[in-house]
């Protein structure tokens with residue numbers, strides 16, 4: 001994308017001209033990341049986690065891109081996400097609801113052919129009751145808590161249902177799953193302990209394929225892969241191996257438009273609270289991006305223009321950020337130009353570093369005021 005005069009980029013309805021910032025989502029890169037993970041997984045099935053609107057990137061478009069790569073197992077967190085995705089993807093793919101079903105929503109889930117993750121004996125009982133009411137067998141997933149203490153049946157509950165001949169009446173367990181607490185720390189002893197616990201717990205349950213690894217789990221090696229992997233963040237280009245080079249391809253690019261530039265005198269206050277003061281001959285550019293767009297207020301960092309690093313000057317506002325552009329030639333940057341906030345010079349993980357958080361949160365916080373550009377959207381799947 002030309003950095004200069006973005007307003008001139010052709011868009012049929014002039015949307016790029018009106019936009020304060022452009023969010024570019026590279027679906028070709030999502031597909032490439034899926035292929036990279038699948039290569040590591042070999043014969044193990046690679047699912048796709050598209051909860052939270054595919055980490056803010058657009059669940060329908062991302063899921064269709066993954067579908068084009070052969071992905072047939074999709075994971076969401078909430079039933080409402082599952083219902084929406086079912087309408088987008090049609091009847092074929094398996095859609096799993098990780099958080100299980102809120103009481104009273106079982107009928108809608110079975111009508112849409114969603115697979116609930118049964119996290120408690122109560123959720124299992126409600127799914128059994130739903131099967132009884134419908135007079136047919138229903139598929140469900142059992143989650144066991146192998147040591148994260150977040151979701152799933154505790155070992156004592158696994159014991160309890162294993163000894164209850166009626167526990168699975170009318171319910172076909174199609175997957176047994178658990179989730180790793182420390183997968184992004186390969187040396188953490190909890191990983192192997194959880195793996196062993198998972199093996200022991202699933203041996204007590206009806207025989208079914210198993211699912212254990214999230215993105216970082218895929219990089220822990222074969223013993224952690226089981227039958228279906230559940231990567232999310234790696235598909236979206238965030239580094240699943242923190243501290244090592246990122247094996248994934250970047251997916252997101254965020255460019256904000258310059259509203260105006262100015263020269264300020266020595267010692268003049270800049271932005272809210274006058275948190276910064278001008279130096280002699282300082283030049284500033286104000287861009288249309290702020291904390292309402294998901295750029296954290298505490299993420300004081302820098303933006304990039306033609307290879308030059310432009311540090312923030314003063315506080316992040318709701319709708320704008322002021323940049324120190326003194327390093328650029330006068331008039332090198334003008335109103336309407338696009339400045340890179342996430343892109344080749346600055347990764348999602350870099351931005352997370354500025355904000356003192358993780359790439360996951362940077363992605364899921366991305367706002368809905370951006371003009372979104374989807375690259376390499378598969379034409380046959382558009383819509």
Ligand SMILES: *Cc1c(COP(=O)(O)O)cnc(C)c1O
Nearest residue numbers: 049098179214215230231232233
């Ligand atoms: C979010 C989530 C995933 C995906 O995790 P990533 O770290 O993004 O790969 C997998 N499984 C469960 C249960 C999750 O909640």
